[in-house]
Amino acid sequence: MEGSTDDKKKPPEVSLRRVGGLLKPHWPRLTAVIAIIVASSLVGMATPFLLRAIIDRALPAQDLELLTWLVVGLIAVAVMTAVFGITQTWIATAIGQRVMHQLRVDVFTHLHRQSVAFFTRTRAGEIQSRITNDIGGMQAVVTSTATSIASNLTTAVATAVAMLVLSWQLFLVSLIVLPPALLLARRVARMRKEITAQRQRELADLNVIIEESLSISGVQLSKIMGTGPALIDRFAGSSARLVDLQLRAQLTGRWRGATMNIIFAAIPAIIYLSAGLPPSAGKLTIGTIVAFTSLQSRLFQPMMGLLDVGVSLASSTALFARVFEYLDLPVEVDDPVLPVRLPLPVRGHLRFDDVSFTYPGSVEPAISGITLNVPPGSSIALVGETGSGKSTVASLIVRLYDPTEGRITVDGFDLRALRLNELVGVIGMVGQETYLLHASVRENLRYARPDATDEQIEWAARAAQVHDVIVALPEGYDTVVGSRGHRFSGGEKQRIAIARTLLRNPPILVLDEATSALDNTTERAVQRALEELARGRTTVTIAHRLSTIRNADQIVVMRGGRILEAGTHDSLILIDGFYAALTA
Structure with a gap:
């Protein structure tokens, strides 16, 4: 196939x-x-x-x-x-x-x-x-x-x-x-x-x-x-x-x-x-x-x-x-034969150990030799030109793919040793593309957590700065979003997707251009909410807008699928390298 x-x-x-x-x-x-x-x-x-x-x-x-x-x-x-x-x-x-x-x-x-x-x-x-x-x-x-x-x-x-x-x-x-x-x-x-x-x-x-x-x-x-x-x-x-x-x-x-x-x-x-x-x-x-x-x-x-x-x-x-x-199709990303369970509470220590990955059908690797250490509760930002491998790293973290070489661990356990259903409760992701079901806003949010109460749904919507938009709709949270959510603007759909992920309250949060569809005013509001919610949570952010990741504990600059530079915002500015050129 x-x-x-x-x-x-x-x-x-x-x-x-x-x-x-x-x-x-x-x-x-x-x-x-x-x-x-x-x-x-x-x-x-x-x-x-x-x-x-x-x-x-x-x-x-x-x-x-x-x-x-x-x-x-x-x-x-x-x-x-x-x-x-x-x-x-x-x-x-x-x-x-x-x-x-x-x-x-x-x-x-x-x-x-x-x-x-x-x-x-x-x-x-x-x-x-x-x-x-x-x-x-x-x-x-x-x-x-x-x-x-x-x-x-x-x-x-x-x-x-x-x-x-x-x-x-x-x-x-x-x-x-x-x-x-x-x-x-x-x-x-x-x-x-x-x-x-x-x-x-x-x-x-x-x-x-x-x-x-x-x-x-x-x-x-x-x-x-x-x-x-x-x-x-x-x-x-x-x-x-x-x-x-x-x-x-x-x-x-x-x-x-x-x-x-x-x-x-x-x-x-x-x-x-x-x-x-x-x-x-x-x-x-x-x-x-x-x-x-x-x-x-x-x-x-x-x-x-x-x-x-x-x-x-x-x-x-x-x-x-x-x-x-x-x-008869083989399952490329599957549950392990002998799965392990993460000890509770999950700390959220994320590591990449010499990870490489090549997309099926491709010859050149998308990323090569990536080694990262993201301590529990810290934040890391990945920046770089389009095609540098940032989104590939995000896909590997949520195990949409498995590494070709190396391993990715959470609290010392290889992601491939965990059940997929357990993994989605540990790592949440908001990607560049937002998909909403042809159902009510409430059902779309509850899709992430079927047992969520109305109060928890409203909390997540408020945190994502979208509650006021929803209550202004003809039927509020019971309003049907339309095919693929076309009732909403790109920014509104993105905020609903953020609320949906936050509702699960995962210890590790991956944001792959999560604010790319927001205007400057809305982006600042959502960014403040994300920064507040990121406290005590391991956060991986991928962004083109460098203003959104200035305060990250680590900033990793990628180019051609490899790590080019790494450090804090100030340290990367001081070395006057590729990151400094991006911010200029």
Whole structure:
């Protein structure tokens, strides 16, 4: 899975054993369904024998009592078969829905464990397509495959036995349709598999276009750049290709169906002819012939059903392959096998020991040989030109990535030895980009701490200098922020993000350009609040505005992914180096 064209790669083949493994937890219910199917098939086999008795015995003898019982038997068989069918469908559908639910949850959970690197190289629309379109397309197969196999196989075997009992000669005549049916089914399966793979890739492309074009940011960009007509053409082209693939998928195999229908129509005629030719002539009763032709139609239906299941499974392996490809993704940043717990209270002593990091797919390291010591409760500021590695250091502290070399510790414990859920309670971060959910302000703040009280929420908002903005809204803290928070200005969103992080009250605070979107007046107010809240808290600040970090205990100047200078503001000014040039 590399690059933005990951969906264009052909996923690895999937074994049917793995597909069958999805049903393993549901074997008790599946066994019950199979038992119902067997019972239904056996009961249904009574119909042709009852029909033969009516034609050969009850009607010629005008035996009303026997005729009545035989008719009652036919009705009873129909009622029992219907009840069995309803019960079977209910249980089978429940199994299929549970399998789909678990598969969706498994894929969603596994994707949440992926590192940021995966999401930077994968289109959001592609991810959505695999969870919705691909898993949704698998539903019919998972729901009906096992039951279809059991139902059709049981019916075919029971019907074949009944036909043999009636006339083995006519049974052999009926089987002439099997070889061409198998050959046609195999060819159709190969064609449908390829078309299904193409269709799902096109659906993913369509999802990507929708995601990129109809988000609030995408709409604004298209209106500013005047790219609306081009986007419409792009969408229309993808939709047209999808229409073509859908038509091909529907039409593939129709010619096989037409051919088989012709053969099916001819078989009864051949049976009638065979019954009138020596050595069969005069040896078969009319009732036997009628019952046999009735069974013959019932034999070919399950046979074709089994062939259709094979075609469906073969074509659906393209869907399973795309979903299993995501489930098989390695987790680059994961919980340790044997996690440790930080001793409480957490002091917040942060260290970098000769840390280097190279982004996946890159050759040159983003940072090299970084060694830092940030004592508990102290503050450190990272400054430097764009691309110097400052934000990479911040990403490593919150473990969005793991170092390529070296280690980062908190209170002497390697970050990789801690559970991720524990780490987020120790280190809080406010980044350059602010993401707000399409929910109320209160829900956005409580996202960081679900058990927070209203008083604690208001405290965090006041500390971030955003309380007055919120209470001025039509519904105060219950006002919906809009898609991605576009109801607010950049500075207001940034302050809400700061409040959200402060609500967790982490012992280590990382501010990656946290005040970059604020005007000078608001920035000074938020900065005063942050300085007050930073007392007793280890703080790492990354900023371009050097005025915001003059009072930091340490200032580290970075260039080209390495530490160029380090010291206090005054000491760095005295050496008249790169930092002094930045402040000039």
